[in-house]
Amino acid sequence: MTVAITGLGLISCLGEGREAHSAWPAEPVLDETGFAPFPIHPLTPLKLEDHIPRREFRQMEGWQRLGTHAAGLAIADAGAGALVGQMDLMVAAGGGERDTTLDATLLAEILTVAPSDREAWLNRKLGEGLRPTLFLAQLSNLLAGSISILHNVAGSSRTFLGEEAAGAEALRVAHARVADGTSRIMLVGAAWIAARWDNLLTYAPWLQQNAWAPTAEREKLVPGSGAAFLVLEKLDAALARGARPLALLEEVRTDMVPLDTGAPDVSAAPFQAPAGALAVADATGHLMEAAFPMAVAMAALAGKQHVTGFGHRHGHFAATVKEYRA
Amino acid sequence: MKDIALTDHLGRPRVVVTGMGMVTALGLNLAESWAGLTAGRSGVRDITRFDTTGMRTRFGACVDLPGDRPGRPLPAGERVATLGAMAFDEALAQAGLTAPIAGPFCFGMPPIEIEWPARTAIREAATGADGMAMTLSAAELPGQVAGGELFSPAVVLARRYGTRGIPQAVTTACASGGTAIQLATEALRRGEASVALAGGAEASMTPETLIRFALLHALSNRNDDPAAASRPFSLSRDGFVMGDGAGALVLETMEHALARGATVLGEILGVGERADTFHRTRSSPDAVPVAGVMQDAIADSGLPPEVFGYINAHGTSTPENDKTEAMAIHMVFGEVAPPTSSTKSMIGHTLSAAGAIEAVICLMALRDQLLPPTINQDDTDPALNLDVIPHQARAVTGVKAALSNSFGFGGQNVCVALGVGL
Structure with a gap:
């Protein structure tokens, strides 16, 4: 029943790979001007086109490119390339990415169009302006689809929608399926890009403006670009194929925060880290769907045992990670 | 009572259905929808809740709601939550259950955007x-x-029914409803709960999404005759027809259902799921992943293939899907395949809801021993070699199990095996 973490695919402002995400305390890498007044944690410079065939590259938007690359890192890190045919996949995703140039062009004009004519005007402009394949770059389940196509991951494939809670719930279900033996090997994670106005627009009321501050000293989010994928498998099966477990994932719990009081209180616990804890979001920025998978991965790397997380609107999560000793 | 097995062939808890609900273009509840489906009626018509001027496709299987006003349709998130509530309210009433529900909420739904x-x-x-x-x-x-709160309809519904844990807002495109059933079934088999809600709702028929699908050349553009546009398995099929709708199932372990004296309406016998690594919008032309999910679902049920006497096809009415699916069905069943209909010919393709709606349709077909037809079959494609139950519903006897196929854009394939009276 013991579930091992045998591979990590991590990308954030801290860099790429295990080592970049092992150093504590990590100095935050910030971009305070590119999307001012909203500070963000930018992605470490990556040449994704070196990792993704050109034909595929064109059919994806940024989060899919980032996510497929991180998924590939995790598969390689686990040495699990021979198992992709039976590998199950769980992805947490947001709403995809839009053609922000087209949006801005239409928004610059739309108020000059009489309200009664706007529907037909938009139909024409969208029909002329949208790139057909953009839809596929945008659909939430197409990160999973792209991972299957690029890395030949051919087991079951599920995508959960919904911010931080989706990432945590994906990890919980992935863990449960490996633990009960219905999945031989599981790839689970998410990717999110902060450096896009369409993504920032979606979270506008919850974003920190102007100066960056540590999570303990602010009430709002500082988003970050990043991706986190984990490979999970049963410890005995991992050892039998000669894999080297990084850590054991003992338990993942998720639940909704009771919200009977109505409006979420962003000054409450979600953004307050207990003393002595590693505040992952201080280092990587807030990675939305990828936030909890990243936190669990970094806890494993740091030898920490308990991981907690919260959604900015919904959900609280906890995981227990244990050091693996051969 | 003591004769009823509580576990399946692998010793897992049997997962049964005790409540069903449905909203389609043919009716706002299960009874009306089923009456329309078995009468072979089309629910496809011109879209009136928004302006379709200049669009390549101007029709769909619409479910307009009281909140819709011309030019001011409900936002997609509200439509998903409303349709979902209609279907789940109906399912829970049939099951005789009320909130709070002590189990998970597994819900296929589309990504919700700022419109x-x-x-x-x-x-x-x-x-x-x-x-x-x-x-x-x-x-x-x-x-x-x-x-833009991406899973807010799932949160709204999870609160309405007092389900446990994080609501699973599932998106595997056109397979979402099937995936939701699968996730709920697995949770019950794992013993995480004794009852679960599974279903899906769809409201992607918005101007921008209609334009996007049209740009992919995925939609029929038979604007002069909408009711004839969804014609799966025909020679003149030219794309799918978008549909609004919702499907809902109350799932319980057999033990839980019997203990509370619930009426068992049917059973989730098995599930199969595979990702296709071939292409974003096309199934592998060798049909191996599609045949594989059907084989996996049958194997999961522990029953021989010949027990399955009906297939509710994915049957989107796109040239490619119907060809690949027919090939896969023959790979699994040989030359003589079970009667296979696509109810999308009547209620359109309800995308995220389709897997849930069509699972309910399978259970109704088994209950009533009446297989719903594929309509618009003036020119059934002979190369597919399928008994598509053309034009009219067909009465049968002794059919106890059915398969429901759902294949998503992005290569996510699901098959659910359902039974009644086994």
């Missing part, structure tokens, strides 16, 4: 049209971006 009316409202309050001005404006207008 153009909300985007325009943000623009009206903004100092400019660029990303910074729009985002600053939206920061002051939380009500407008609430529409």
